Amino acid sequence: MALLTRFELFKLRTVRVTYGLWAAVAALGALFTAIEASRAGATGSGVAALSTAAGQSIVTTTTSWSLLFAAVLGVLVASGEHRHSTTALTYLAEPRRERVLAAKALAAAAGGAVFGLTASAVAIAIGLGAAAGAADPRLVPASTLIGHAAGTCLGAGIFAAIGVGLGSLLRSQVAGIVTVLMWGLAVESVIGGLFTSVRAYLPYTAATTMAGIKLGNAAFGPAHGVNGGSPLPFAAAAALVAGVAALLCALAGATSVRRDI
Numbered sequence: 001m002a003l004l005t006r007f008e009l010f011k012l013r014t015v016r017v018t019y020g021l022w023a024a025v026a027a028l029g030a031l032f033t034a035i036e037a038s039r040a041g042a043t044g045s046g047v048a049a050l051s052t053a054a055g056q057s058i059v060t061t062t063t064s065w066s067l068l069f070a071a072v073l074g075v076l077v078a079s080g081e082h083r084h085s086t087t088a089l090t091y092l093a094e095p096r097r098e099r100v101l102a103a104k105a106l107a108a109a110a111g112g113a114v115f116g117l118t119a120s121a122v123a124i125a126i127g128l129g130a131a132a133g134a135a136d137p138r139l140v141p142a143s144t145l146i147g148h149a150a151g152t153c154l155g156a157g158i159f160a161a162i163g164v165g166l167g168s169l170l171r172s173q174v175a176g177i178v179t180v181l182m183w184g185l186a187v188e189s190v191i192g193g194l195f196t197s198v199r200a201y202l203p204y205t206a207a208t209t210m211a212g213i214k215l216g217n218a219a220f221g222p223a224h225g226v227n228g229g230s231p232l233p234f235a236a237a238a239a240l241v242a243g244v245a246a247l248l249c250a251l252a253g254a255t256s257v258r259r260d261i
Contacts, residue, residue, distance in 0.1 A: 001099055008077065008107030017076060018111060025069045025115045029122040033062040037130035046224075050131040053139040057212065059127035060145060063152045064208050064218040066119035068184045070112030070156040074163020075176035077108045078252075098253045101168055105161040105249055112160025113153040116211070120149035148212030151234065155207035158241045162203070165248025169255070189219040196228030203244045206237040
């Protein structure tokens with residue numbers, strides 16, 4: 001198992017798409033953090049001024065893109081071999097296909113955690129830099145910033161494993177990526193905006209609250225910032241997201257992974 005995981009990690013380190021997604025995480029994180037910092041304190045922006053702890057907390061947790069890109073990475077890890085017709089060679093080397101699936105999930109989770117760490121580092125650096133540029137002192141404790149970064153890493157890692165389960169089920173890169181983006185950008189925003197009492201239990205939303213993002217602030221469109229409901233405790237949110245990952249991987253292991261190739 002350890003050898004399989006190291007092999008999957010080696011593949012992640014030696015393909016360009018990993019670095020492309022990593023760069024996209026950093027670039028989008030920088031862009032949206034800068035936008036949030038520029039809107040801080042403006043009337044109707046929904047972002048408190050950088051002279052407040054609430055404003056600094058919002059700006060330094062602009063990390064939701066890392067979760068989606070981590071899931072995309074997981075989809076690519078799982079479905080890439082089907083696209084390039086290398087699955088047969090992998091299963092000849094390790095006939096126990098569930099072990100291959102588990103190794104892919106572990107490797108993708110490690111890559112996803114790196115995405116989360118990158119997004120947090122960028123958001124914290126730009127957010128605190130903007131506050132310092134406005135001569136505002138840092139009001140968010142270092143322990144809180146570290147906790148948010150750790151939550152982002154964990155959430156992104158689990159979401160990468162979700163991507164592996166989804167990619168293994170669908171076997172199609174395009175279908176898997178579209179599903180991830182549509183779920184995060186549209187489905188949860190619509191459901192969460194209409195039914196605020198249940199949005200804390202939606203996996204993407206739960207993962208964003210693990211990262212310290214205010215409930216509703218990771219939604220898109222009219223649902224962004226809509227008040228209502230309470231976030232799950234960190235442990236409950238982590239258990240929920242991990243349960244989704246385990247369920248998808250279990251379904252893949254019992255169905256599509258066993259099919260002829």
